[in-house]
Amino acid sequence: MNSEKKIFQMSKINYGNKDCVITIELGTNAVRVFAYNLTGNLIGSAKGAYPSFHPQADYSEQDPEQLFITMLYVLKNFLTEKVYAEKYRVVNICFSASMHSLVAIDKNGAPIGNAITWADNRAKQEANELKSNPIGKTIYEATGTPLHPMSPLVKIAWLKNKDKERFKKTYKFLSIKSYIIQQLTGEYVIDYSLASATGLFNIHKLKWDADALAYAGITAAKLPELVSVFHSAGKLRKEYQTSLGLSADTKIITGSSDGCMATLGAGVWGEEKATITIEDSGAMRVVGRKILKDEKQRFFNYVLTEDYYVSGGPTNSGGVIFEWFANQFGDFKYAYDIDNCIEELLNDASKVNAGSDGLLFLPYLLGERAPIWNANARGVYFGLNINHEKKHFVRATIEGILYEMYSIGKMLEERRNIKSLSVNGSLATIPFCSQIIADMFNKPVGISKNTSSVGLGAFLLSATDMGLYKNLDEAAKSVEFAETFKPNTQNHPVYKKHFEIFERLSTKFSEEFEAIANSQNKND
Amino acid sequence: MNQFFLQKGESKELEQFAHIIEFGIKKNNSFQFFAVDESINNCLRIYYVLEGKFEWTINDCDYILYPGDLVLIQPGCRFSRQSGVLDIGKLCWIFIELEKAKSPEGMMLGKWTSFPANEILTIGKIFRLCNTPVISRIKEAERILAGIRYELFYQQVGYVTRTNQLIDELLILLARKLTLHNNTHRDFPKSFLNLEQTLRQNLSHQWTVEEMAALVGLGTTTFTEKVKSYSGFTPLNYLITIRISEAIRLLKQNNLSVTDIALDVGFYSSQHFSTTFKKLTGSTPSEFRKKNISNEQD
Numbered sequence: 001m002n003s004e005k006k007i008f009q010m011s012k013i014n015y016g017n018k019d020c021v022i023t024i025e026l027g028t029n030a031v032r033v034f035a036y037n038l039t040g041n042l043i044g045s046a047k048g049a050y051p052s053f054h055p056q057a058d059y060s061e062q063d064p065e066q067l068f069i070t071m072l073y074v075l076k077n078f079l080t081e082k083v084y085a086e087k088y089r090v091v092n093i094c095f096s097a098s099m100h101s102l103v104a105i106d107k108n109g110a111p112i113g114n115a116i117t118w119a120d121n122r123a124k125q126e127a128n129e130l131k132s133n134p135i136g137k138t139i140y141e142a143t144g145t146p147l148h149p150m151s152p153l154v155k156i157a158w159l160k161n162k163d164k165e166r167f168k169k170t171y172k173f174l175s176i177k178s179y180i181i182q183q184l185t186g187e188y189v190i191d192y193s194l195a196s197a198t199g200l201f202n203i204h205k206l207k208w209d210a211d212a213l214a215y216a217g218i219t220a221a222k223l224p225e226l227v228s229v230f231h232s233a234g235k236l237r238k239e240y241q242t243s244l245g246l247s248a249d250t251k252i253i254t255g256s257s258d259g260c261m262a263t264l265g266a267g268v269w270g271e272e273k274a275t276i277t278i279e280d281s282g283a284m285r286v287v288g289r290k291i292l293k294d295e296k297q298r299f300f301n302y303v304l305t306e307d308y309y310v311s312g313g314p315t316n317s318g319g320v321i322f323e324w325f326a327n328q329f330g331d332f333k334y335a336y337d338i339d340n341c342i343e344e345l346l347n348d349a350s351k352v353n354a355g356s357d358g359l360l361f362l363p364y365l366l367g368e369r370a371p372i373w374n375a376n377a378r379g380v381y382f383g384l385n386i387n388h389e390k391k392h393f394v395r396a397t398i399e400g401i402l403y404e405m406y407s408i409g410k411m412l413e414e415r416r417n418i419k420s421l422s423v424n425g426s427l428a429t430i431p432f433c434s435q436i437i438a439d440m441f442n443k444p445v446g447i448s449k450n451t452s453s454v455g456l457g458a459f460l461l462s463a464t465d466m467g468l469y470k471n472l473d474e475a476a477k478s479v480e481f482a483e484t485f486k487p488n489t490q491n492h493p494v495y496k497k498h499f500e501i502f503e504r505l506s507t508k509f510s511e512e513f514e515a516i517a518n519s520q521n522k523n524d
Numbered sequence: 525m526n527q528f529f530l531q532k533g534e535s536k537e538l539e540q541f542a543h544i545i546e547f548g549i550k551k552n553n554s555f556q557f558f559a560v561d562e563s564i565n566n567c568l569r570i571y572y573v574l575e576g577k578f579e580w581t582i583n584d585c586d587y588i589l590y591p592g593d594l595v596l597i598q599p600g601c602r603f604s605r606q607s608g609v610l611d612i613g614k615l616c617w618i619f620i621e622l623e624k625a626k627s628p629e630g631m632m633l634g635k636w637t638s639f640p641a642n643e644i645l646t647i648g649k650i651f652r653l654c655n656t657p658v659i660s661r662i663k664e665a666e667r668i669l670a671g672i673r674y675e676l677f678y679q680q681v682g683y684v685t686r687t688n689q690l691i692d693e694l695l696i697l698l699a700r701k702l703t704l705h706n707n708t709h710r711d712f713p714k715s716f717l718n719l720e721q722t723l724r725q726n727l728s729h730q731w732t733v734e735e736m737a738a739l740v741g742l743g744t745t746t747f748t749e750k751v752k753s754y755s756g757f758t759p760l761n762y763l764i765t766i767r768i769s770e771a772i773r774l775l776k777q778n779n780l781s782v783t784d785i786a787l788d789v790g791f792y793s794s795q796h797f798s799t800t801f802k803k804l805t806g807s808t809p810s811e812f813r814k815k816n817i818s819n820e821q822d
Binding site: 029030046047048049051053063065066068069070072073074076108109110111237238239240241242243244327338 | 711712713716717720721754755756757761764765766768769770772773776777802803804805806807811812815816817
């Protein structure tokens with residue numbers, strides 16, 4: 001970080017050293033609140049979890065009121081116990097949220113039913129129909145969002161077809177973040193960035209896309225107002241000023257999506273860098289002034305600000321796959337819990353050579369998005385011989401998850417000259433995994449000094465808005481790395497050789513994947 | 525164990541035990557198990573399969589029972605044998621009388637038990653909330669039942685105390701086994717989700733941390749630690765977030781009174797509801813409702 005003095009001189013307004021920025025991340029499993037001082041140092045953080053409900057297979061829902069109350073509760077306690085206790089003053093609050101959520105509200109602003117999350121697959125049929133419809137290609141090219149059940153466009157189409165009453169009663173279709181901000185300030189807004197993940201937003205013209213609206217059967221009036229990520233979403237309602245102890249001057253910044261914030265917070269800015277995030281699921285992203293075009297519609301292209309795009313590919317096969325493995329095959333006799341058990345497994349894996357002595361794993365337990373975009377894909381262990389032991393399976397499972405990321409990376413490298421990587425997320429930042437990523441890509445891998453790239457990204461956005469940085473380029477450059485993993489030149493050729501087989505396997509079985517998925521679905 | 529049958533009011537072995545309504549071991553072909561009798565409506569009925577195979581319908585679910593399986597039938601439970609099926613086998617059963625419920629929630633036992641009131645309430649709640657009446661492969665129950673039989677028939681010194689202790693032991697065993705059903709140490713998020721759903725279904729209940737911990741099958745200390753690290757909240761604060769979320773939903777619907785909402789979502793008074801609600805949201809429930817209705821007219 002730049003020195004404190006320099007920072008304060010740069011801004012036009014005089015800020016004090018007891019001023020701070022709050023960032024609120026509305027994630028998939030929890031809300032996370034961070035406080036940063038104006039030099040970007042973390043003052044403290046707090047989180048509150050909320051569940052996803054699965055009333056039917058393929059459904060994934062959350063209670064919007066619970067999200068709001070959890071956010072409010074965590075924020076209030078955090079402000080009282082940490083921020084005010086240490087005599088800080090809150091200058092602004094910046095939001096980020098997971099993408100693709102959908103909340104239908106009635107004309108009173110009350111949610112009709114639960115929020116539908118990104119992980120919800122109920123609109124499979126609508127997604128497939130749109131893909132085979134010529135308008136689908138036009139919509140993908142205009143909106144940058146892959147045609148997939150995750151996309152709010154496809155979810156609204158599902159409501160139109162399958163839940164007519166809710167569709168008819170809906171006054172507006174919001175994202176979770178829009179709902180929360182509306183509760184706090186009364187404004188119905190969505191930033192370009194989050195809007196660009198809805199499948200309804202034209203990323204070239206920066207407005208709602210006419211074709212997409214027509215397909216969804218709605219008008220722009222049914223959607224929140226489009227605003228920049230820097231937009232100040234009105235004043236905090238009086239009652240929340242009181243309960244949170246904040247003044248009317250506290251600026252509420254709309255902010256962006258968690259994916260875009262993580263990219264900014266990982267210091268990825270400019271053509272030669274990319275970031276890899278692996279939590280439960282994963283993604284590899286690059287930032288640029290141009291979108292990535294792809295005949296096969298494999299990339300997402302999200303708008304960060306008016307002149308920057310975050311592009312890349314998402315995978316289903318992240319930490320959730322390794323957690324599945326640990327639950328099935330980990331030794332729980334001595335392990336205290338899953339984390340402890342995973343530690344033991346990693347220990348086993350480190351005793352095996354790179355490449356797992358020829359055991360390969362296709363990690364498609366949940367079907368796959370990028371790069372193969374095949375919901376029917378299933379997991380495969382391949383190349384098993386009589387000398388393989390349990391520890392080979394452990395390592396092969398981790399390598400399989402990372403080969404999958406590498407295959408997205410190879411796609412990106414066809415279009416960008418990537419020289420270095422930064423990683424974040426619970427799985428990718430395990431040193432054992434970070435090193436394998438470095439070896440596979442044959443590129444240096446950095447881990448950000450900060451515990452949360454999403455939180456830091458939102459801080460950098462706020463700080464830029466306050467004039468502490470000239471622009472986001474400069475803000476991104478301030479990110480420092482705690483640790484860098486250098487590629488091991490002996491391992492890289494081993495991974496390269498195995499990856500060629502992995503890549504061929506991943507596309508070879510499409511007919512068999514379909515057959516087995518059909519037979520599994522019938523047994524449901 | 526050989527066949528026998530003891531019944532309250534008939535068998536002198538039970539003279540000291542007003543709370544044991546029936547206790548016996550019979551082959552099914554020599555006994556009518558489902559005789560309707562008003563007196564067993566306020567009983568815990570426990571059946572343990574010793575031999576053979578039984579097919580029963582309990583609360584509209586069909587179960588096949590094998591030796592080592594135990595069935596726990598609570599008051600109000602619908603329970604019958606499946607029609608057209610011939611059960612062949614040997615059963616042990618015991619019916620234990622409950623005190624007339626003092627609160628609609630609580631299970632109470634007579635003075636004979638050595639449980640303190642809060643423990644028996646917790647056990648009662650676990651029984652009530654468990655989603656299966658059948659516990660499989662619970663061999664330990666057979667040992668306890670054999671012990672009760674031994675005490676009743678041989679009546680050695682201290683047999684009254686010992687018999688009642690064994691019944692207590694049986695109830696503890698059942699409660700622990702039932703919570704173990706829910707307890708997946710490996711997958712706390714899943715247990716937590718189950719807990720959340722149970723809490724939401726019984727939101728008006730005054731939950732204690734002990735009850736919540738028992739549902740997940742953990743001790744209170746471990747449970748509190750795990751909830752804290754997983755959710756960021758203490759169990760009771762987490763519960764408050766669910767209560768307020770549900771209250772907000774109901775306030776926006778505008779067809780229940782604030783007092784009804786307070787009780788529905790588990791606040792013991794509208795005063796308590798109002799204070800907690802205002803602390804968090806800055807408005808009282810009525811103010812909150814007014815604001816959300818005035819929006820409508822905009």
